[in-house]
Amino acid sequence: MHDQVIDPAGHDAPGPACGRPDELRVPLPSPAEITTLGAARAAIDGLDAALAVLLERRAAVAAVVQRLKPVGGFAGRDPGREREIVAAMAERAPSLGPERLARIMAAVIEAGLDAAESP
Ligand SMILES: O=C(O)C(=O)C[C@]1(C(=O)O)C=C[C@@H](O)C=C1
Structure with a gap:
């Protein structure tokens, strides 16, 4: 190490x-x-x-x-952009793979949107 x-x-x-x-x-x-x-x-x-x-x-x-964004927050959620993010991350983290990364990033993105609404 x-x-x-x-x-x-x-x-x-x-x-x-x-x-x-x-x-x-x-x-x-x-x-x-x-x-x-x-x-x-x-x-x-x-x-x-x-x-x-x-x-x-x-x-x-x-x-x-x-x-x-014209519509921000949870109302402006963009599934296509989220798929792009997961696909790019799956190239860097192939052992995790797109399904696990999608779960991780859904939690990360939702926490970010939540924090933006209630800082
Ligand atoms: O790229 C956007 O449009 C964002 O709002 C940012 C973000 C993100 O945290 O990466 C958040 C919500 C969207 O669903 C997609 C991506």
């Missing part, structure tokens, strides 16, 4: 390196090199920290989209 990157902001928890506010660098653990439960959980904690940062930023950008 890669060495844990230390967050220069000084947080103790394992997390992504946020060198600049507009940049995220994350060590990608190699599953084959993880041999203990503690190491596996530490790797998951690091990945989840990066996911949290990405999810929050994605929701903020999705909120901008809602303001720019």
